[in-house]
Amino acid sequence: MSATPMIQIEDLSKSYGAVQALRGLTMNVGKGEVVCLIGPSGSGKSTLLRCVNHLEAPTGGRILVDGAPVGYREQNGQRRAMNGREFAAMRAQIGMVFQHFYLWPHMTAIENIITGPITVLRRSRADAVDEAHELLAKVGLADKAGAFPEQLSGGQRQRVAIARALAMRPKVMLFDEPTSALDPELVGDVLRAMEQVAAEGMTMIVATHEMGFARKVAKKVVFMDGGRDVEAGDPEQVFTAPKSERLQRFLNQVLA
Known part of the structure; x- marks a missing residue:
């Protein structure tokens, strides 16, 4: 350490x-x-x-x-x-996950995750999508990539929020x-x-x-x-x- x-x-x-x-x-x-x-x-x-x-x-x-x-x-x-x-x-x-999920309601789970890496980190869409699928699998939501927030439970939305924060490759969470x-x-x-x-x-x-x-x-x-x-x-x-x-x-x- x-x-x-x-x-x-x-x-x-x-x-x-x-x-x-x-x-x-x-x-x-x-x-x-x-x-x-x-x-x-x-x-x-x-x-x-x-x-x-x-x-x-x-x-x-x-x-x-x-x-x-x-x-x-x-x-x-x-x-x-x-x-x-x-x-x-x-x-x-510095990734942050809040009490409430603050997902974009008009975007699917995977779109919520890839927006930051593409717009802030300037990653290619293909790379961002590949990593987003990996992160969704990591949080147990591999089958929810195309779901909108209203189609997810609160716990699922929070796990999407965690994946979204991790997609920015932060040093701390x-x-x-x-x-x-x-x-x-x-x-x-x-x-x-x-x-x-x-x-x-x-x-x-x-x-x-x-x-x-x-x-x-x-x-x-x-x-x-x-x-x-x-x-x-x-x-x-x-x-x-x-x-x-x-x-x-x-x-x-x-x-x-």
Whole structure:
């Protein structure tokens, strides 16, 4: 494993007016590691992910992905905002899967997947289609290439969204509670697809309420509350021997 973290988050803060969503958060994620963020709603998990992908601009601190700063370039010791092309190139390296699927309703599954590689990465349509078929097979949807989103279940649409993110060949993948909008019986297929992505060595940060997934797949679990990383450790330590009273109370509620 590389000595330099794939994701470096340093003293990150984010405020919305008087509301402080993140408070001086620092975290490293090594290449190929899976970090799961757990915590109550409103604890800052989604805000953290949106800052990593620069969907939200941090108020303070900095984020680096594979050694490069996110959201700006350093030039002669000064920060310079990225231009549109630089933003597109940066975001292509940071895949993100949301609670809701945001698939283009007028496009088939395979068309949803190939649009980014063709328009952003300038790949040929033939190459993009070939890889899209491989990705659909990987997430268990080889027979759904021609289906429109309305013809798919919520779990199938989320797996198409995962394939779409992977088609951009990102360096890291961010998952923002990807199963929270699904019916319980549809959750398992999505988690299995995520497990496979992790097993293939993808660097991942996953905000999740699925404690079983976090315990099984994560290298590190981070408990967040009030915009802070209250406690972090390997899954065994976090789930069986929590150090903070706040984490103990949280686990008592969610594992009851």
